Amino acid sequence: MSIIREKLDQAISLLNEQTLDCWVTFVRETSAVHDPALDLLLGFGLTWDSALIITRGGAKIAIAGRFDASNIRELGVYDEVIAYDQGIATHLRERLSRLNPSTIALNYSLSDPGSDGLTFGMYARLSQMLAGTPFASSFVSAEPIARRLRERKTPTEVERIRRVTQITQQVYADLFAASVRGMSEKQIHVLAGELIAQHGCDFGWERVNDPIVNAGPNSSIGHGIPGDLTVEPGQLLHIDMGLRLDGYCSDLQRMAYVRRDSDDAVPTEVTRAWRACWDALEAGRAALKPGALAWQVDAAARAELVRQGYPEYMHAFGHHVGMNAHDGGSVLGPRWERYGDLPNKPVEEANVFALELGTMVDAVGYIGIEETVLVTSSGAEYISTPQRELVVL
Amino acid sequence: MSIIREKLDQAISLLNEQTLDCWVTFVRETSAVHDPALDLLLGFGLTWDSALIITRGGAKIAIAGRFDASNIRELGVYDEVIAYDQGIATHLRERLSRLNPSTIALNYSLSDPGSDGLTFGMYARLSQMLAGTPFASSFVSAEPIARRLRERKTPTEVERIRRVTQITQQVYADLFAASVRGMSEKQIHVLAGELIAQHGCDFGWERVNDPIVNAGPNSSIGHGIPGDLTVEPGQLLHIDMGLRLDGYCSDLQRMAYVRRDSDDAVPTEVTRAWRACWDALEAGRAALKPGALAWQVDAAARAELVRQGYPEYMHAFGHHVGMNAHDGGSVLGPRWERYGDLPNKPVEEANVFALELGTMVDAVGYIGIEETVLVTSSGAEYISTPQRELVVL
Numbered sequence: 001m002s003i004i005r006e007k008l009d010q011a012i013s014l015l016n017e018q019t020l021d022c023w024v025t026f027v028r029e030t031s032a033v034h035d036p037a038l039d040l041l042l043g044f045g046l047t048w049d050s051a052l053i054i055t056r057g058g059a060k061i062a063i064a065g066r067f068d069a070s071n072i073r074e075l076g077v078y079d080e081v082i083a084y085d086q087g088i089a090t091h092l093r094e095r096l097s098r099l100n101p102s103t104i105a106l107n108y109s110l111s112d113p114g115s116d117g118l119t120f121g122m123y124a125r126l127s128q129m130l131a132g133t134p135f136a137s138s139f140v141s142a143e144p145i146a147r148r149l150r151e152r153k154t155p156t157e158v159e160r161i162r163r164v165t166q167i168t169q170q171v172y173a174d175l176f177a178a179s180v181r182g183m184s185e186k187q188i189h190v191l192a193g194e195l196i197a198q199h200g201c202d203f204g205w206e207r208v209n210d211p212i213v214n215a216g217p218n219s220s221i222g223h224g225i226p227g228d229l230t231v232e233p234g235q236l237l238h239i240d241m242g243l244r245l246d247g248y249c250s251d252l253q254r255m256a257y258v259r260r261d262s263d264d265a266v267p268t269e270v271t272r273a274w275r276a277c278w279d280a281l282e283a284g285r286a287a288l289k290p291g292a293l294a295w296q297v298d299a300a301a302r303a304e305l306v307r308q309g310y311p312e313y314m315h316a317f318g319h320h321v322g323m324n325a326h327d328g329g330s331v332l333g334p335r336w337e338r339y340g341d342l343p344n345k346p347v348e349e350a351n352v353f354a355l356e357l358g359t360m361v362d363a364v365g366y367i368g369i370e371e372t373v374l375v376t377s378s379g380a381e382y383i384s385t386p387q388r389e390l391v392v393l
Numbered sequence: 394m395s396i397i398r399e400k401l402d403q404a405i406s407l408l409n410e411q412t413l414d415c416w417v418t419f420v421r422e423t424s425a426v427h428d429p430a431l432d433l434l435l436g437f438g439l440t441w442d443s444a445l446i447i448t449r450g451g452a453k454i455a456i457a458g459r460f461d462a463s464n465i466r467e468l469g470v471y472d473e474v475i476a477y478d479q480g481i482a483t484h485l486r487e488r489l490s491r492l493n494p495s496t497i498a499l500n501y502s503l504s505d506p507g508s509d510g511l512t513f514g515m516y517a518r519l520s521q522m523l524a525g526t527p528f529a530s531s532f533v534s535a536e537p538i539a540r541r542l543r544e545r546k547t548p549t550e551v552e553r554i555r556r557v558t559q560i561t562q563q564v565y566a567d568l569f570a571a572s573v574r575g576m577s578e579k580q581i582h583v584l585a586g587e588l589i590a591q592h593g594c595d596f597g598w599e600r601v602n603d604p605i606v607n608a609g610p611n612s613s614i615g616h617g618i619p620g621d622l623t624v625e626p627g628q629l630l631h632i633d634m635g636l637r638l639d640g641y642c643s644d645l646q647r648m649a650y651v652r653r654d655s656d657d658a659v660p661t662e663v664t665r666a667w668r669a670c671w672d673a674l675e676a677g678r679a680a681l682k683p684g685a686l687a688w689q690v691d692a693a694a695r696a697e698l699v700r701q702g703y704p705e706y707m708h709a710f711g712h713h714v715g716m717n718a719h720d721g722g723s724v725l726g727p728r729w730e731r732y733g734d735l736p737n738k739p740v741e742e743a744n745v746f747a748l749e750l751g752t753m754v755d756a757v758g759y760i761g762i763e764e765t766v767l768v769t770s771s772g773a774e775y776i777s778t779p780q781r782e783l784v785v786l
Contacts, residue, residue, distance in 0.1 A: 029506035031598050032429050032721055044601050047616060047719070048731045065731065066707060067615025071602070074618065085707050087730025108513035110521070113422035120501035120516045121509035125733075128503070197590075205424045208437050209464070222460025223440060225467060314459060314478050326440070328425055337480025338441045338458065340518075 003247065005077045006154045007040045008060055014145040015056040015105075022101035023142050025052040026118060026126050035117025037107050037146050039247065039323045044071060049088040049125070052078075055099055063091045089129040096135050104135055105142035111340030114320075114328020115146035151320055151329040152350045158374055158383070160248035161321060161352055164201065165372050165384050168243045168250040171195045176256055176391050180237065185213040185226035188239070196243055204242020204249040204325040211241035216365045221358075233260040236270070236365030237393070238358075242325040251325040251354045252384055253370035256391035266390055273310065273361050274390060277369050280305035280357055284317050284332070285373060288347060288355075288380040294318075295343035297332045301357055310359045316343075318353040321372055325354075351375040352383065396640065398470045399547045400433045401453055407538040408449040408498075415494035416535050418445040419511060419519050428510025430500050430539050432640065432716045437464060442481040442518070445471075448492055456484045482522040489528050497528055498535035504733030507713075507721020508539035544713055544722040545743045551767055551776070553641035554714060554745055557594065558765050558777050561636045561643040564588045569649055569784050573630065578606040578619035581632070589636055597635020597642040597718040604634035609758045614751075626653040629663065629758030630786070631751075635718040644718040644747045645777055646763035649784035659783055666703065666754050667783060670762050673698035673750055677710050677725070678766060681740060681748075681773040687711075688736035690725040694750055703752045709736075711746040714765055718747075744768040745776065 015023060027035045030045040038045070041052050048065035062069070062078040069083035082091050096104070106123070109115040130136040153161070174195050180188055192211045196203065203210045213219075213226040216235035220227070231237050237256040242249050255274075257266050265271075284301025298317040306312060316333025319326050330345035332353060353375070358368035369387065373380040408416060420428045423438040431438070434445050441458035455462070455471040462476030475484050489497070499516070502508040523529040546554070567588050573581055585604045589596065596603045606612075606619040609628035613620070624630050630649040635642050648667075650659050658664075677694025691710040699705060709726025712719050723738035725746060746768070751761030762780065766773040 029719055029721065031719055032506040032717055033510055034427060036425050044618070045599050067617075070613040071616060071618050074613075074620075084731075085729075089730060106513070108517070110514050110518050112514075113425040116512045116514035117426055118513045119509045120499070120511045120513050121503050121505075123513045124501070125503050206438050220463040220467070223464060224460075225437070225464050227467075324425055326422055326424055328422065336478075337482060338477075 018144040023054045023105045109143040115143040164245040165250040188213045189226040202244040214238040249325045253368045276308040294330045313357045411537040416447045416498045502536040508536040557638040558643040581606045582619040595637040607631040642718045646761045669701040687723045706750045711748045
């Protein structure tokens with residue numbers, strides 16, 4: 001069964017679970033502005049005003065410009081595909097009148113980017129088209145369904161994430177097997193791009209900082225664009241890379257220590273920090289189970305790192321991974337303004353999270369660890385093969 | 394000078410020209426929902442609530458999460474880059490208070506997708522953050538600046554479009570030189586993908602239908618996804634392909650006729666239709682000059698095709714090409730509902746348009762032509778090398 005068919009069935013279940021009548025995804029020129037819900041509901045782009053209508057009763061209706069409608073028909077998952085030439089408004093009004101929903105869920109959300117694909121202009125356009133009908137005052141946020149539809153992975157989705165994660169590990173293995181000593185961040189970035197292409201994958205986020213490469217202590221940590229710093233003995237090499245394959249993404253960080261001739265082993269301050277990061281990650285993973293609130297999972301990891309004498313990381317501990325490396329939805333993070341309401345959501349079974357945290361080792365470089373886990377009924381199991389030991393170059 | 398610096402200078406001129414005080418691009422998680430204005434104002438993505446503030450007086454201020462701020466600083470075009478950890482609201486209120494603009498232009502537009510990157514959720518979030526300040530009631534649409542900023546190409550932009558267009562023509566030459574007779578649409582689609590990669594380019598739109606390949610009369614015209622139909626003698630092969638290089642796109646259609654053993658020449662009904670399409674395209678191009686209204690250009694092309702006895706094409710004659718294959722902004726199209734107000738805009742110097750139209754030849758296939766032109770002070774000159782004759786395979 002195709003992913004789209006699976007997700008549409010799941011969407012209808014969610015409309016019933018959340019007692020919403022009707023979900024309307026209203027888009028245009030999605031190559032310019034892409035509504036993330038389209039990935040779940042269609043799998044390709046649309047050009048003119050288009051509406052995907054899904055109801056609690058199981059109706060699946062698409063209205064689109066003539067040149068897009070044929071692709072929707074080919075997909076074979078919408079029961080009714082209406083093609084228009086000049087404008088969508090009359091078709092939309094007519095179809096909604098027939099369905100007569102008491103609520104219309106639209107893709108907007110204060111907190112969740114993945115449920116917020118409706119632009120302000122398209123909202124205004126829809127309001128204009130439905131002016132004078134009862135529907136213009138029946139809009140509600142589709143977040144309760146759009147967010148869960150993305151968060152609750154089907155078995156097919158979990159398999160795709162597992163596969164792209166495994167390939168990412170292979171790319172890392174190839175990369176560390178190459179002679180990266182003395183290479184610049186930019187050179188490693190280029191090499192990684194070649195390896196990703198060789199493995200038939202796309203980039204998981206913008207190429208410009210995928211992978212992020214940090215050579216040593218002077219590199220810009222976070223979402224930095226690789227620069228001219230080179231990988232030097234006695235320093236850490238930190239890489240954060242995401243791949244995309246069959247519509248699903250990976251997001252993994254990997255670490256290497258570059259040996260000096262004088263080194264008998266990895267310096268103590270590095271292994272001590274590495275161990276503390278791993279203890280914190282495992283503390284967070286232990287708290288990650290269905291029903292836990294997202295912020296509680298972050299708090300468990302954060303507390304362990306601080307307990308061992310390291311500063312708090314200034315980001316969230318975990319985010320969903322799926323059709324995007326940052327897949328929207330709940331955030332395993334502190335209740336900071338920037339995360340809105342997302343840290344207050346409960347963890348659910350079949351969620352897939354990237355868990356990440358790190359710390360700076362003075363004069364040596366940044367330690368960052370990031371692994372991928374699947375939430376099961378009893379806890380969180382690894383999808384990635386955890387990097388328990390530093391690679392020594 | 395970098396494109397971003399050029400476009401920021403242009404943006405400040407436009408704020409003055411359009412007498413708007415301040416332009417705020419407010420985004421988050423742009424890997425999930427991408428505001429097209431970011432391509433013009435930054436060139437890479439942002440993660441948490443971020444604001445790019447540009448004023449009529451020439452201020453260029455960025456406020457972003459700590460892990461993104463370093464990339465903005467590296468770019469070196471914003472005078473002030475403010476990094477935050479927990480939330481943007483206080484920084485945003487403070488900075489706006491200091492600037493004290495009487496209007497704040499936001500990225501929303503009923504008609505123009507390229508000026509409509511602000512989501513409804515982000516609009517609501519911004520309104521919340523500015524509640525109780527005079528700024529919450531000073532929002533206006535940034536379309537007058539965002540649209541023109543995209544439409545008016547700088548010389549650097551024109552050169553990039555020219556280069557990617559030339560490479561696209563080379564890919565077409567390679568493709569037609571390969572033995573595509575008997576190949577399926579899907580096989581040609583795969584081969585084109587390999588050639589595009591060999592030329593170091595990316596796809597101009599979603600890979601799934603880039604290129605669009607139509608083999609013969611039974612293929613789905615428009616935005617169809619390539620299928621299993623094969624290129625047969627006595628039929629037309631129609632391809633619509635876009636490439637991306639250095640952030641700029643091409644969008645070109647090319648045509649071949651597949652010779653039968655019995656053919657002395659291309660059949661008359663094909664050459665007649667080909668000629669009519671070309672006459673119509675040239676009639677439209679003749680009408681394309683600064684000050685013409687966009688719909689008038691379409692009307693000139695449309696009328697010529699109809700005059701020669703062919704049906705109207707059910708789309709617009711022309712669209713901007715630039716950072717996207719469909720670059721938003723004014724539309725050289727009929728005043729149909731789906732195009733909103735965009736056909737009423739005047740053509741301007743330094744606009745770059747794809748001009749396209751076509752017709753069906755019964756039992757033979759679709760003829761589509763699409764070329765790229767630059768509007769100069771006196772008219773429209775070709776950027777592409779026009780395909781005046783059908784390729785015969």
